[in-house]
Amino acid sequence: MIVRLPTTARRALGAALLATTCLVGTVSMSRAETLGGVTDPIGVVKVAKGQPVFIGGMMVLAGPDLALGLDASRGAEVAFDDHKNMVVGHPIKYLPEDAGCSVEGGQAAATRLAANKNIVAVVGPACSSEARGGAPILWNVGIPNADTSATAPALTAPDRPVGLQGLARFVYNDADAAAAAVVYAKSLKVTKVATLHDGSLYAQSLAEKFGDLWKTGGGTITAAEAISPSDTDVRPVLTRIGSTKPELLFAPIFTSASAYLTRQKPEIATMAKVDVLGTDAVLSPAFLEAAGDAAKGYRLTGIDNDPKLLGPSYPALVAKYKEKYGEAPIAGYHANGYDAATAVLMAIEKVAKTDAAGDTYIGRKALRDALLSTTGLNGATGPVSCDKFGDCAPSHFAVFEYVNGDKETFELGKNPKKVYP
């Protein structure tokens, strides 16, 4: 049944709808709040006396790439331990969520974290795709995030969208990683290189950046190919790449795809003798478990583990890590997780105000601004200082090579061992 309202009623209903829309719009655009004497344009978190300060975690914690996130998360936990699990007089409550190293996983994890209004900041993401899906959801509710291993240049680009402006990066930028890979490739005296990515934001932007730099330097990109993340048969694409006769294949792809590549490459006659250069996306025992003995000889770029380049606290971090988890670091991002968490704690200490009753108030925008203006942090990765777009980490790269296919032998510096510079 259709009820036709009189003209006056329709006008009134229209006005009410318009007013509601404006009200909702106003509320979502501006959440300025004053609590306990702290005024912040996007809201204030009150932490009652004796209650914990909630810090979220958003990184891959399951699946073939779990080492990326778990390693960073463990680094963050060691940082909290170093602060005796207390910040501004409150215990720290760390709430990590699995973001699956995908856009959808990032969205799901961020949505769960954003639903908790007590969370003041998030450590992570660990993958660029997670950042693309999750960071805007977090920043939409005023939660800044301290990136531990998402390296895509777009995340801190000058023209990055508003949703990414709550992200500070405590790992290198892929623009630097691509440049380092180019320097290494040139040292091999090759001129013809092919690239392969898996469509993820990380892999695609790194492969493209490498290609641009390589061509600018006078080299030739014989093929710029892609697979989908679920591909298990990479032989057709290798056959296609082989038809272009490259001397090197730059493949910044993740664990599972890299293992398929490593094990199937020898079957393609035109590719059998072509070297592959991967990245620290495969810097984990999971790669050895998937690739087995075929991993021997596989080279990858990663952060240089030279003690002279890392921070003075790095050896202590590794010792605490081993003691706490009963194993050596499982990937190369524990120091980034440690620094990200430390920066978050420093930012909280900088902006939090505690009143006479022992309640603490933290302005959300003030916290984000403090995080993105981190300077002079003598972190585990070295000196940490953020630029105005949120790139904070030092970046010294090296090339590593796996020398053993047994996952039990994984230890950065030994397997894979550093081969360049």
Added chain:
Amino acid sequence: MFDVKDWIRRAGWVDWFLLALRLLVMAVVGGGFISGLLHPRYGRDEWLSFAAFGLTIGAIYALIALGYTMVYGILRMVNFAHGDVFMTGGYAACFSLVACNRAGLLSSQPLLSLFLAVLGAVTVSALVAVLAERIAYRPFRKGRGLAPLISTLGLSFVLEYSARGMFGAQNRSFPSLPLIDGTVDLLGLVMPKTQLVVMLAAVITMIVLTLVVMRTKIGTAMRAVSEDQDAAILMGINVDRVIVFTFALGGMLAGIAGLLYGLVYKQVYFFMGFFLGVKGFGAAVLGGIGNIPGAMLGGFALGLVESLGPAAFLDGLGVDSPYQLRDGIAYTMLVMVLIFRPRGLLGERLSTARA
């Protein structure tokens, strides 16, 4: 005889839309193919390699598709957990070979190792399939509606996450068999022995299956139940036994597929049954679900289209990174076949035979 004027007079907008779609697809595929021929990028060896890759993965799709199609033929039910039965076979084969390797059998007794891997994969997959039938499907067999479908989906997740819990979320390296390492020269095409072995094993398995279905008493009973379950009961056939046998047979084929998959792609992981299961189901539908030769044909066709399609016409169209789109090509072909031939490639032959 087809009367064009009559068709134009009767055609509605849906007919015109489908005609336009057909012409568009033909133009895209034909244009890409011709352009590829005019600007050849690959030599004979590359094309043969693409075909060999397609036949290898197609053989695995076909083995999985057979499980889907047999259960559908008997129960008119799609068993969405079948892909995960394949996954259990892959893990069983992997663990069998790892154990053989630790015992030193892989190098000293390679044939025995292979036999043990086949035995492990087939036994575990058949057992999982039979248990699935007993626990998750039989209670819903007489029911109507979507309960059996939901039950198969639920069981699929139970199997996946049980495997994840037991074996971990990481990919596991599948041991190589020294017996079939290396390459073989086949009429000028140098290909890995593994691929040849996988294709031969799949073909032999399909021949054995055909003999079981067409030449044995239980196979005759399967066909009878597939034709008319009530009439089969009246003829004294134990339908429950036939259904259990069908699940076991499908499980065995999935187990062999799991082993062959591991030998070629050299990794197993808990989620591997999902994508391969979807592809196997697609192959079964492509060939005409319920039709055993159709499942075989659908599997090989899907594998070949995936492997040859990107090089055959996407390259010609100037599409960048065409192999990223091979799933898109495969499923587009599936959709097109279903639009223009809803019963699949061999579905009509079955219905004609039945009629």
